[in-house]
Amino acid sequence: MEETGRTTHTLAALMELRKRILNGDFPGGTRLFEVALAETLQISRTPIREAMSRLAEEGLLDRLANGGFVVRSFTFADVLDAIELRGVLEGTAVRLAAERGAPADALQEVQDVLAQLDACFGSAPRDVDFEAYSDLNAQFHTLLTALSGSAVLQREIERATRLPFASPSAFLSGRTNIDVFRQSLQVAQEQHRALVAAISSREGTRAEFIAREHARIARRNLEYVILENPDLIEQVPGLALLNS
Amino acid sequence: MEETGRTTHTLAALMELRKRILNGDFPGGTRLFEVALAETLQISRTPIREAMSRLAEEGLLDRLANGGFVVRSFTFADVLDAIELRGVLEGTAVRLAAERGAPADALQEVQDVLAQLDACFGSAPRDVDFEAYSDLNAQFHTLLTALSGSAVLQREIERATRLPFASPSAFLSGRTNIDVFRQSLQVAQEQHRALVAAISSREGTRAEFIAREHARIARRNLEYVILENPDLIEQVPGLALLNS
């Protein structure tokens, strides 16, 4: 993230507002007022404006026609669509990587992360180091998109992936104990391997297909988990902003 | 566009800066300073900041780590990638439209625009009403993406389409007299028809394929036109910001 640098009021407000939005303190459609937030956070309107502007960039806020911001409304269908979108974009990235030919050293780097991911799995099917897996998985996907050689695509993927819940594993893995979810990680890892293999052998179409399936499984898992445990929406910070 | 409303200094600065950037007044990599621009435009720093913030949203400016903005660098390869990306996204939209089944009235609306597009073509191969075609074409693509039924996807498509030159016909058609370009419009219109037909008959895979081919032709045309007429980069406003 970029907000590890200097601590300014703008960054503090940005993080605080993002936290509150994802936490569900402001339901979708809520209008945010500069003056009110300035009082709440004990700072002036200026950094509040700046922070809201950046949250609009991130897609968490919408600008109103005549000034002001409202919290963006996300439905459950939106979340599923975001995952599908991510699959399409990553699919394009790996297709391009295969078609254009990824540099050997970059490919090796991906292989290394892949091996590290393997190390997260223990002997039992449900024995997985979630914490490590999450981080490595994010790293894996980042390196993968970089293989495409398209700065434009990479940038848009980063954007789309930041949409709430575009990567369900990132926020579900550490917080739930649902078996179906744990076991799906084994499947995911299989796909990771197949993906890298397809890129290496320059099979663009196949790589794209696998990436899409990969996202589709993530999508289906989230769908399943939520439908089986509707109370998760209240429990998991970040899911609380859902409208429906 | 949204900037037809009330005329504020922020909007004035936004439009002026965007114009200058696209015009090539600020080459990619140029850092923009608040004070300097405030003096130039005879307004205070506040609306300048606001305008730059929005230009960062649009993807024309990049934020620097410790504050400030630089003009984003676009290479010719970036432009081609942006077109490819647009093809992928629109492809996804029409696939979803076909798979999920688009509402009949919305589909009819698309058919209407399709017919209007037909009316832009005269009897001779090169006899095309560019002005009308451009507007209708943009409208056609907008309606098409709306058929997907995915608000998230539609939003990201609008974003990606706003990237400079993601829709080459929009800025080339009215300004050039290149024959190959004129005739390609006939091909494009063929694809439009096939696209709508595929959606109507619920052939998602086929619809997606056509949309991608559609963008690929746009890409190839732009590539061809620019390589044959490198001086266009200087002549056409908006192309001037290219770095290489």
Add this chain to the structure above:
DNA sequence: TTGACGTCGAATGTATACACTCCTCGTGTA
């Protein structure tokens, strides 16, 4: 010569006062 250190300045961060706009609500009149 090179490196550490301190000063200065340029540029952004922040606070705040004031201006403007739009919406709401009440009042008046037909």
Add this chain to the structure above:
DNA sequence: TACACGAGGAGTGTATACATTCGACGTCAA
């Protein structure tokens, strides 16, 4: 009752002064 009009207030737009930060540059000493 219905509608036009106008005042008031809520909220954002804008200007500006001041604070803060970071980097450039020069100085000094090893």
